[in-house]
Amino acid sequence: MAYDKFTVLNSTAVPLPIENVDTDQIIPARFLKATERVGFGDNLFRDWRYKQDGTPKPDFVLNQGKYHGKILVGGKNFGSGSSREHAAWAVYDYGFRCVISSFFADIFRNNCLNIGVLPVQVSPEFLAEIFNAIKSNPQTELEVNLGNQTVSLLKSGTTESFHINPYKKENLQNGYDDIDYLLNLKEDIKGFAQNTPL
Amino acid sequence: MPKTLFDKVWDSHVVHQIKEGPDVLFIDRHMIHEVTSPVAFLGLKNRNINVLYPERTFATADHNTPTLNQHLPVQDPLSANQLETLERNALEHQISYWGLGHEKNGIVHVVGPEYGITLPGATMVCGDSHTSTHGAFGAIAFGIGTSEVEMVLASQCIMQPKPKKMRITITGQLQNGVSPKDVALFIISQLTTSGATGYFVEYAGEVFESMSMEGRMTVCNLSIEMGARGGMIAPDQKTFEYIKGREFTPQGVAWDKAMAYWSTLTSDSDAVFDKEITFDGSRIEPMITYGTNPGMGTGITKKIPNASSVEGAQTTYQKSLDYMGYHEGETLLGKKIDYVFLGSCTNGRIEDFRAFTELVKGRQRAKHVTAWLVPGSHKVLNAIKKEGLFDTLTQAGFELREPGCSACLAMNDDKIPAGKYAVSTSNRNFEGRQGPGSRTLLASPTVAAAAAVTGKVTDPRELMNT
Ligand code: SF4
Numbered sequence: 001m002a003y004d005k006f007t008v009l010n011s012t013a014v015p016l017p018i019e020n021v022d023t024d025q026i027i028p029a030r031f032l033k034a035t036e037r038v039g040f041g042d043n044l045f046r047d048w049r050y051k052q053d054g055t056p057k058p059d060f061v062l063n064q065g066k067y068h069g070k071i072l073v074g075g076k077n078f079g080s081g082s083s084r085e086h087a088a089w090a091v092y093d094y095g096f097r098c099v100i101s102s103f104f105a106d107i108f109r110n111n112c113l114n115i116g117v118l119p120v121q122v123s124p125e126f127l128a129e130i131f132n133a134i135k136s137n138p139q140t141e142l143e144v145n146l147g148n149q150t151v152s153l154l155k156s157g158t159t160e161s162f163h164i165n166p167y168k169k170e171n172l173q174n175g176y177d178d179i180d181y182l183l184n185l186k187e188d189i190k191g192f193a194q195n196t197p198l
Numbered sequence: 199m200p201k202t203l204f205d206k207v208w209d210s211h212v213v214h215q216i217k218e219g220p221d222v223l224f225i226d227r228h229m230i231h232e233v234t235s236p237v238a239f240l241g242l243k244n245r246n247i248n249v250l251y252p253e254r255t256f257a258t259a260d261h262n263t264p265t266l267n268q269h270l271p272v273q274d275p276l277s278a279n280q281l282e283t284l285e286r287n288a289l290e291h292q293i294s295y296w297g298l299g300h301e302k303n304g305i306v307h308v309v310g311p312e313y314g315i316t317l318p319g320a321t322m323v324c325g326d327s328h329t330s331t332h333g334a335f336g337a338i339a340f341g342i343g344t345s346e347v348e349m350v351l352a353s354q355c356i357m358q359p360k361p362k363k364m365r366i367t368i369t370g371q372l373q374n375g376v377s378p379k380d381v382a383l384f385i386i387s388q389l390t391t392s393g394a395t396g397y398f399v400e401y402a403g404e405v406f407e408s409m410s411m412e413g414r415m416t417v418c419n420l421s422i423e424m425g426a427r428g429g430m431i432a433p434d435q436k437t438f439e440y441i442k443g444r445e446f447t448p449q450g451v452a453w454d455k456a457m458a459y460w461s462t463l464t465s466d467s468d469a470v471f472d473k474e475i476t477f478d479g480s481r482i483e484p485m486i487t488y489g490t491n492p493g494m495g496t497g498i499t500k501k502i503p504n505a506s507s508v509e510g511a512q513t514t515y516q517k518s519l520d521y522m523g524y525h526e527g528e529t530l531l532g533k534k535i536d537y538v539f540l541g542s543c544t545n546g547r548i549e550d551f552r553a554f555t556e557l558v559k560g561r562q563r564a565k566h567v568t569a570w571l572v573p574g575s576h577k578v579l580n581a582i583k584k585e586g587l588f589d590t591l592t593q594a595g596f597e598l599r600e601p602g603c604s605a606c607l608a609m610n611d612d613k614i615p616a617g618k619y620a621v622s623t624s625n626r627n628f629e630g631r632q633g634p635g636s637r638t639l640l641a642s643p644t645v646a647a648a649a650a651v652t653g654k655v656t657d658p659r660e661l662m663n664t
Pocket of ligand 1: 259260305306307326327328542543544602603606607624625
């Protein structure tokens, strides 16, 4: 599925300083019954966000008007658990284009990259600094620059660079996806298939 | 250059290498189910393309299916729609489809091995993270997202950077009452849920060599819970005997050809792993979890650790214990249990039902315990009946349900009520995993059986000696 190109993102951020946020929290299984990719943002963090009767839990960060923006900042080991791409869809559909953490689970990271959400891995120290900055001022702006592979706290000027695979970087910058690439390799793939032992 | 088992299988499936980018990896066999495939098929439709090799994809309905009255129409309209969509997509693209009620129906990772879809040296993927199960046969098997499901349908390939390699060796012999599930929960408790992120694991050592294929599947299944992409075990005589003659296993000349390849599938003695870890198997006890991730596990006789001794989760440790209604330093033995769930792709195979039945035999289900016994497939269900386990279970006050994922992810009606405690043989104890507000204690079938007859957390070894 095509997505918006990602170049430079300037935004405030929503802090979620919790470790091991698993995909069952990002989107509980009972909301995986759709056959189309629509409406997942409404159920992002469903059980942390809403009581069982559907009323919002005032303590949860997404229900506190003061935090908003296109960047989600999460604790270590973000996105562990299930392979459900619905978790990444929910993050995207809610309006986030970037997730920052000090560590990501593999499948979630891949899923994000495949749908146009940029996972940015920073050092634990910088992550703590970002959390502190947002806590003391919810209007704190961050800049995520994909071209330079940097993330900065605009006010203090603290910057850290992050790693991304050059191929994936180019895809995100252009809004390409892997299937376009694979379809171009079709003849090679067919040749390969003829010689596989299984 | 010396190679690991993982290198051998991976390298022989690389169709194309992108400089500094991911490898284009050929996928031998692909399994799909109703939850993570519909949007992938929609993608094909939007691009106006077909499935490249329909014979390499297999569809089963499992995640969202009822476990009672499967012969009746599915009541929940959303679930019914998802199941119908899978059927329609499979038919339209000529993919083998084992829907609800089909004799081959069951959980993807249970039916794959049962019908010889899972093979040594193969690459296998499925839109479910526990695809790592199939690594028990020496396959590279891992879970993928829906975009990747679409890639495999369209091109039989996915694009992945090659993971790093880790070997976990467990030496010695397991104590009586200690099962493969305990081995896996033990490893995860030592490594934490992110300890193997970025790695593909090979399990080696006497403990795995002497383990049954079912047990190896349980261990490989849980690889993802320590963050690993997958886990695998070198195929041996036991593996070949298991797969021989199954429906989708190569036959005749093809078998001989495959055997020639399979016999090369061990890590070279001088192969180098990025990380090596060794444990002494004789020191593992029956395990149980007390928190809200699978790494929060401990020997059943031990106390819940203090936050200060737990690495990497300080800020959430208390939140986790609060959710469970437990405290630091408490012992779990004797804690009341309301539900028992035997099933899932982790422990829903015949060996698991044998172990459970063995312990409850001649005893009675505790009155206040609701037990859901859900076989992983029809084949398992039939074996339970044929081996007489069914009668023993009935005498002990248990009922059997029909196959499916059931309370493993609680997408259907099998939801543990809020606040209730369940000992589950599945793979995840996340908040609300088994239903909103549910509290899960992960354990082996034997530990689950002990809880089912006593109504509380019980060391099964106490019941085994009597
Ligand atoms: S039993 Fe659970 S883990 Fe296994 S395939 Fe089903 S939902 Fe996934």
